[in-house]
Amino acid sequence: MTRELIKGNVAMAEAAVRAGLEAYFGYPITPQTEILEHLARRLPELGRAFVQAESEVAAINMVYGAACTGVRVMSSSSSPGVSLMMEGISYIAGTEVPVVLINVMRGGPGLGNIAPAQSDYNQAVHGGGHGDFPRIVLAPASVQEAIDLTVASFDLAEKYRCVTMLIADGNIGQMMEPAELPEMRPLLRKDWPWATNGALGRPRRILSSIYIDPPAEEVANLRMLKTWLEIQKNEVRYKEYFIEDADFVVVGFGTAGRIALSAVRTARQQGIKVGLLRPITVSPFPFAVLDELASRAQGFLVTEMNMGQMLQDVQLAVKGRAPVEFYGRTGGMVPFPGEILKEIQRMATTKLSLTADPRQAWLERMLAK
Amino acid sequence: MQKELIIAGFGGQGVLFAGQVLAYAAMDSGFEVTWIPSYGPEMRGGTANCTIVIADEEIGSPLVQHPPYAVALNLPSFDKYEAEMQAGGVLVVNQSMVDRISRRTDITCIFIPANEIAEALGDKKLTNMVAMGAMLACLPELSLKDVQTALSNHLSARHKHLLPKNFEALQRGCDFAREHLAAQTAS
CATH class of the missing domain: 3.40.50.970 (Thiamin diphosphate (ThDP)-binding fold, Pyr/PP domains)
Structure with missing residues (x-):
């Protein structure tokens, strides 16, 4: 063919x-x-x-x-x-x-x-x-x-x-x-x-x-x-990129997932050990793989073109064992890889909170722009 | 390897088609490629653009914030993409439709009278191919021949008779850019 x-x-x-x-x-x-x-x-x-x-x-x-x-x-x-x-x-x-x-x-x-x-x-x-x-x-x-x-x-x-x-x-x-x-x-x-x-x-x-x-x-x-x-x-399906030795894991589906791949590649070139998990079935959600990653990752970044919907499923899988951060664009806006890269860099260089509300923190960063 | 390129102009200038031809050439040369148009409640005479990403691996983002390559077929596109270009980038500008020089010194601007060259070839609709030819002079990944082959392979049968003119337009644009670049290097 x-x-x-x-x-x-x-x-x-x-x-x-x-x-x-x-x-x-x-x-x-x-x-x-x-x-x-x-x-x-x-x-x-x-x-x-x-x-x-x-x-x-x-x-x-x-x-x-x-x-x-x-x-x-x-x-x-x-x-x-x-x-x-x-x-x-x-x-x-x-x-x-x-x-x-x-x-x-x-x-x-x-x-x-x-x-x-x-x-x-x-x-x-x-x-x-x-x-x-x-x-x-x-x-x-x-x-x-x-x-x-x-x-x-x-x-x-x-x-x-x-x-x-x-x-x-x-x-x-x-x-x-x-x-x-x-x-x-x-x-x-x-x-x-x-x-x-x-x-x-x-x-x-x-x-x-x-x-x-x-x-x-x-x-x-x-x-x-x-x-x-x-x-x-x-029927759970997902695709992993650079996950094996990842300290940080970006989670994104569809378009947001592939845009995150560009950011993850650049971050890797900069020496940040970051990987990407891209759920292909969002229902059933890949809880098992996230459960396993939560036991070894230092932090998760959920990227979506909404205000944090899949975020809640990731939080459910991670169960508070690692910080979960969020970055989204909404209302028809599409993120550029550079925006996600900045979030990855921020996570790699600052102390992350296990208890902060990721959506509230994201909103504050968005409003500060 | 990954190269990103934006082609922009008025609706009706053949912006989306020029991008598709490039995407076909990239695909036929074995690359991964994405072509994505600006879509919206747009009409003839409004602005149109498309983004093409060519790579030798799975492509992440199909959109690019700071393109290394761009073609601006009209003044609004020149204004917009000149500002957004990556430093060191190449911007092909349709000189026939703009009334100013570049404000940036950290990019290469190729001003080409694409309307006049197209009209001299007998069809103003060839403007997009003239400008694309100029861009190809700066894109070593794709040759003029690759793009000409893509045109022959993917142009619909009822348009096949237009191939020789399109080939010529690509060639003229490419020659113009090469001379322009050679003169720049010499000076």
Whole structure:
């Protein structure tokens, strides 16, 4: 296979097609509209379904319906649009049908702007629809990773009958990089034992998120917890850079993670023993590797394009054994490597507090600028 | 090795395309490369820019605060990137669109009348390729030939007839920059 220069949004769309996407429902919103645009052309030419719905609310409910038939289905949107989908996502999760979603995050809250952001981490990982349900959340940092994770997300969603969400940002969506797309997979429509795909000659099946009887709902919830524990055991993915002898560990996902790599490389040239942990699955979160690092690192620096959301998961893993510092940019601002480098240098040369609130300290540094 | 470059100008000057051609050339030469546009509620006549990072290893940040290389096709881009350039950097300026000289002495500025050279070739739309040619004179990692090959390989079929003019524009720009640099070294 040869590499081609391809834009992140187009790459995710084409990867989905090649992974066997049979139906897409969506509504345009920057900075992810190229996904919709690409699929609007590609899916009809393959005889598959593409619908530009009248809103995100309609789109996610169309996705729900298609998912119940057992076909590979997805939608994509950006922050405000994903917020509109929350009710539908909860219904899909409650019905335990596989769905793939892409959120190309932008500056918020509210209408915000169309610049890159990572401020929907908590919504994707910890919240995102009412009720108690597992979700797999993948955070690509490059166009190639966006392709690979799009393909993987369909397999994961089907394996665990759950919602799998890719969280990218405007940088990943708009950037072009050389990447290799997978071969076109032949459409393999599986006759899932749960799918409502026509009951001719067999007993009918019912898919629903209604458990009007609380004991039955409790049984369903416990089943979902069991699924979640399986996911946590099997599906954690991350990438380490310069970790082996690292005194300091930077933790960042997606775009913030790759920007931190530039800073870490420069700091290494300056003799600072610093490494980078880049979670690829942010749900399940790589707690085990952080737990191990917390026993030997002198300090952690969490970098995000938000005000410290993944920070709380890192703190949960480190459990106060080492100082955890934070550096973020927010509202659609993207950090330059030099900003993260300064934080690394600060950590390497000053005494760090185990007890200070990293977000408050960061806010004070930001306001002092 | 890592080289970062920004190409900036008015929307419609072919800024994003010029960057893509460079990115294709880098990819075809076996490098890692990122191309990222400024995107926003922008329109023809507004400002546009893209950042290209070329490296021989996994690329970290696709954005750069202080570029070592930049191409400014209009005055607002010259104003902006002249100030942000890394010391020792190379800035190619479209002289046809600016009315001042450089304020910095710690960077190399190559002023090239790219509009006039393009017009002399018969098409003002070649301005971007003339300026890119000038930049290539300072980027040893990529040759003029690499970029010409990238253009032939990736230009859509309906534009293939424009290749000879584009090649010529790249060549003129490169020759101009080489002469300019040689004169500078001599003086």
